[in-house]
Amino acid sequence: MSSQTTSSTWVNTNHPTPAGRPPASQVGVVGWLRTNLFNGFFNSILTIITLIVAYFVVTGAVRWLFNAYWAPVWANRKLFAVGPYPVDQLWQPALVLFMVTLLFGLSAGRWGSFLRSLAIGLGALLGVLALLPLGTQAQLVMAVALGLLIVGFVIGLRVAIGSRWLVLAWLISMPVTAVLLKGGIDLQRIGITWSFAPFVNPGLYGGLMLTMILAVVGITLSFPLGVLLALGRRSKLPVIHYFSITYIEVIRGVPLITILFLAMAMLPLFLPKGWDSPSGLVRVLTAITLFSAAYLAENVRGGLQALPKGQYEAADALGLRGWHKLRFIILPQALTKVIPAMVGQFIGLFKDTSLAALVGLLELVGVARAVIQQPEWLGVPGGVAKEVYIFVAFVFFIFSFGMSFASRKLETRLGVGKR
């Protein structure tokens, strides 16, 4: 104690003891372990039991993974990618891939945010595929796609393309994809036939390509239908109101698989006389779209209900009517609110496309079922179902995870639930 006392002031020259470091058991790895894993008797026991179980599960899984018989997956990589698409026309799906990666790169460069992370993921995937010894042509396709992704990204960063044009390009890319995969336009009913390659039967589309087609077309078509149904359910016109309610509740009350079978059996009955029977692809797309629209309608309705009544009244006060009120005031706010819910719905739709295998489409699961039946693998002890299904599950997981990652990023950016 060496304080100095002068006549009027007292100065404490005794510097306070600097705060010592916390004991080693409270910080760092040990401290973290103590606070999170071993804070108490029961939690310590739980941690130890969990560790033991995790050890056995992980080592068992890793051992199985390296000893599993992956030959069926590797030998059928073309089937898993595009299905039984004719081999000498594979440049057509390749062109589609180029178009999509270029557009994706442009969008990621132009709009940024979560698309950028997704583009990095897609680029990594394409890079890995280009390095795997898939076969010279396939590797070349993947490398070119990766190149186009990067080129598109750089262009999108440098050139200010109007958002409207980019959306338009995405919308146009869908019919272009249809024409490219088909090998031309085959609309005999209205007298248009044009081809640049032999026509490919839609029954020959398959694999991941078909899964993507089902998911993307289903999402795109069910969105406007879902919004219309949601608006219809809130409509004051009784016919529209009750029709929407009946439609939504019935569709939501039955399993997708029954709707798929119903579409397979009944769709031709709804077409005018003399029309060609629609392909299985069209029937499944119709079923998935109608099914998804009902669920989407409920999501959108949630957004519409969450909107304060003042917004409607303010729009009325401004003199906006009908379509303008919807387009500029209601829908932008309502849809923004429910984006996370809708993305969840889209992930569900993506996973539901696997049901198309049950009505005979050769999408990923359909290919898996076909591969398991191949005679080459009959002699394999235990069958090859485990390996094939785990591979398919892994592919589904990658894409679902990408989408849910994007949704989480979007949620943070839009600040849903934060205001």
Added chain:
Amino acid sequence: MPITLLDENGQAIATESTDGDGEFRFFDLPKEGASLTSSAPPPVIISEPQRQGFNFRGGMNLTPEFVALLLGLTIYTGAFIAEIVRAGINAVPHGQWEASRAVGLGTAATLRMIVLPQALRVIIPPLTSQYLNLVKNSSLAIAIGFPDLFYVGRIIVNQSGAEVQMILVVMATYLSFSLITSLFMNWYNRKVMIVER
């Protein structure tokens, strides 16, 4: 009935007779006798489940399809419900936990008497739709060849060709299941809802 065990070369190693219950047991087998084959057809035994020692013997097995369906649906839906319950518990303000601690309740009591009753209000609506999904997902049994309603429906379609009618019947059945589940959960939801003044 006499039973003979042969080795790979067809040499008889041991013989034994079945007893009244159709059971038999070989004694003094050589060590290499692991891969022996029986010369006589296995005895046909019609059995009913009987408690023997620590286990049941006889009876029937569950089919792999049924177990696969049960496990698959349970694990898949369980993951979704885990997220729903987590969201529900997160929705209870932290102050409720602290207040409960302050009045001297332990963790288990807090969870049971304070947190869960409030969380249930948030949990029930999404849980309802998850259960509805479960009912509808059970139709996926057809994918693994379990003879559920839809499977039987397909057989009837194969035999009669009345595809549209059959699918409509199946749809009506699922619709009624869904509506009943929905009604029950809505009733329960009203029960746990906050009674507002």
